[in-house]
Amino acid sequence: MDTGVVAIVGAAAGLLGAAVGAAGAIVSAVVAGRSQERSQHAHWRRQVRRDAYTTLINAAHGLYLELEPRSLAIVHHSIMYATHVPAELMAALAKACHTVQLEGPAEVAAQAEAVRDLFADWGGAVHLWEVQNGERPFRIPELERLASVDLLLTRDLADAARDRFLMVAREGLDGTSDSGR
Numbered sequence: 001m002d003t004g005v006v007a008i009v010g011a012a013a014g015l016l017g018a019a020v021g022a023a024g025a026i027v028s029a030v031v032a033g034r035s036q037e038r039s040q041h042a043h044w045r046r047q048v049r050r051d052a053y054t055t056l057i058n059a060a061h062g063l064y065l066e067l068e069p070r071s072l073a074i075v076h077h078s079i080m081y082a083t084h085v086p087a088e089l090m091a092a093l094a095k096a097c098h099t100v101q102l103e104g105p106a107e108v109a110a111q112a113e114a115v116r117d118l119f120a121d122w123g124g125a126v127h128l129w130e131v132q133n134g135e136r137p138f139r140i141p142e143l144e145r146l147a148s149v150d151l152l153l154t155r156d157l158a159d160a161a162r163d164r165f166l167m168v169a170r171e172g173l174d175g176t177s178d179s180g181r
Helices: 003-075 087-103 106-133 141-146 151-174
Strands: none
Touching: 003 087, 003 106, 003 151, 087 106, 106 141, 106 151
16 A cells, blocks of 8 residues: 555544544533533522422411411410401412412422411411401301311311421422422
C-alpha cells in the first residue's frame, strides 16, 4: 500500500473517531441535562406540595385552637364562652384544601377534604349551640343536621383526620403514594 493512501486512511479514521467522540459527549451532556432538569422539577414539585400541606395543617391547627376551648366550655357547662369562631379561619382551611386538591396526589387531597369537612362540622356545631342557646335564637336549616353532634367526639375525629393527613402528606412527599403524578 502506498504511504499516501495509508496517511489518508489514518486521517479518515482519526476524523471519524473524533466525530464519534464529540457526538458521544454531546449526547451525554443532553442526557445529563435532562436528568438534572427532571430532578430540579421533582424538587420544585415536592416544595410546592410541602408548602400546600403546611398551609393546610397550620389552618387546621388555628381552627383547633379556637374550637377546642369553646367545645369544652359548652360540654362542661362552664361560664358562657364566646362561641363565634372567626369565619376567616374556616375560609383559610377551605382555601388550603383547594390548593392541596390541586397539588395532589389523590390520597392526600382526599384526606385534606376529610380534615376540612370535619372541622366545618365541628365549627358549625359550635355555632349552632351558640345560636340555640345564646341571646339570638333562630333556626338555620343548613346547620340542623349538626344539632346532635357530639362536640368532643367531633374534636377527636378532626384531630385524628389531621394526624392522618400528616401521615399521607409525608408519604406523598416521599413518593410512596405518588399515584399518577
